[in-house]
Amino acid sequence: MSDVRVSRRDVLKQTGAAGTGAILATGSAAAAGRAPQRIVGTSSRSGVRAAKDRAESVRRTLDFDDLGQAVAGRFSDKAVEQLRQRSDVRYVEEDITMYAIAQTQPWGIDRTDSEVAHANGETGAGADVAIIDTGIDSDHPDLQANIGSGRAFTRCKGSPKDCRYDWDDDNEHGTHCAGIADADDNTQGVVGVSTEATLHAVKVLDKRGSGSLSDVAAGIEYVADQGWDVGSLSLGASSGGQTLKDACTYAYTNGVLLVAAAGNDGPCTDCVGYPAAYDECVAVSSTASDDSLSGFSSTGPEVEIAAPGTDIYSTVPGGYDTFSGTSMATPHVAGVGGQLMANGYTNTEARSQLTSTAEDIGLASNESGAGLLDTAAALGLGSSDN
CATH class of the missing domain: 3.30.70.80 (Peptidase S8 propeptide/proteinase inhibitor I9)
Structure with missing residues (x-):
């Protein structure tokens, strides 16, 4: 995965097993004398x-x-x-254990024509977008105005200043995804695909960027029970399970648009991870600024749409950083999904609209699905020349 470029801080914060963001699954080995x-x-x-x-x-x-x-x-x-x-x-x-699929945003916003949507008043206001991840930095100046509520299934571990809430981000990954989906248009830092949707932190991954399948399933269940519009899942493993499948089915049938990272196992064939591989999820692959498939991006028949994922600049606790991965592609799609649902689309209608308006960039269907995310086209605004 030499094409995956991550910051030094991100490398230090990810577990050795997760490497530079590959989707991994490890058995939960029982401690001595304890049942699995x-x-x-x-x-x-x-x-x-x-x-x-x-x-x-x-x-x-x-x-x-x-x-x-x-x-x-x-x-x-x-x-x-x-x-x-x-x-x-x-x-x-x-x-099993699941991991964050870890890694300027400005190029992604421009390439998907999200700025065209902003200029036409499409900000996602009224939508509820859940970032099911490592949490969200509760006092980041680019996110604070948009943060609603949060829930921790694994608690933030750090100083009271860094962990004001149990769902605060003690890793960076969730905050980075949140900024891509919905950073405030406030003349500083970065701007998100949406800019006024309500962000909800559903913390299911710990400070190492990993968490149990049952915590992830509980987070998805919680999003459905709150009646929120979008669940953004920049996480996964190479295998799934019936519990995770049931959670996705439950959320989808209750109106949640589930958007999930295809994985960072590329170059590979037919290797989309879970939960992205489930029918209930919109599986997102990653592209670079020249519209090529990112070298790390997983591919397979489950891929539904592609979005920018290489060298994405976004928010992290205390500042900004550049990460790469299908994790970064996913919240681009989640942000547009929020805008569509704010406009009255159901989750199934939003899913169809995202794919039917995607731009053909010449990649195979197992690499980009319907094509590259086009925010303006999805919102019925047409597209500027890219």
């Missing part, structure tokens, strides 16, 4: 009770309505064997 972290999916309340009774400890319970419930916790092999004998236990799976 697993998720038990059930189809009945009695199944939930049985799972809780047999768990060494319970991390959380998820409820996906008609799809069923899931209990995340530590389960011994014996407990799993007993639970699998129940007809109301749908599955038992490992609670």
Whole structure:
């Protein structure tokens, strides 16, 4: 992945396993003497009770309505064997670890004609865009005016100044994505694809940029329960699970537009990660400023649209920095999705509009899907020459 250029700070803040932003999945190895972290999916309340009774400890319970419930916790092999004998236990799976797909924004704003939208009063005002990530810097001058509420499924760890809220960003990744999607047009710093949507920090990844599948699923469930419009998912793993699939189905059927990073495993063929590979998610690949496919971008038939992702300048706690990755491409699409839904589109209508107005830049369908994101065209404003 020599084409992925990241800042020194980002390299230091990512785990060694995550490298320069590849989607990775690692098993949650049990500590000595402790049962492994697993998720038990059930189809009945009695199944939930049985799972809780047999768990060494319970991390959380998820409820996906008609799809069923899931209990995340530590389960011994014996407990799993007993639970699998129940007809109301749908599955038992490992609670794997998921990672931020880590890495000027001005070129991305210009290339997607987002400034044309701004000039025509399209700011995303009224939309709710959730950044499901490492959190958002709560006092960044380019974001503060747009931040609504937040929720932490893993807490910010740092000084009281750096972690004013549990959902504050102790990594940088989530704040960078937030700025791309919706930095305020305030004459300083950077400007986002949207500029007046309400940003919500859903912190599911820790200061190392990693988090459990169950936390990510809980974050997606939470976004759906709040009735928010867009869930931006610049994270993933090379494998998924039924819990994550159920969370995406639950959110999508409840009206959330889910936009997810295809992954940074390129150059490769048919390698889109999860949750992007699920039908419920708009899978986003990454392009460079010359409209070529970014060297790191994952490709595959699941890719639905491409957006700028190489050398993107955006917000980080305490300032600004340049990152590259499908993580950076994803919030470009999420920001436009917010603008469409602010204008009354449903999640399915917004998804169709994004792809039907994308610009053909000559890449194969498995590389860019319908083409490159075109903000102005999606909003019915036409496009300027690029």
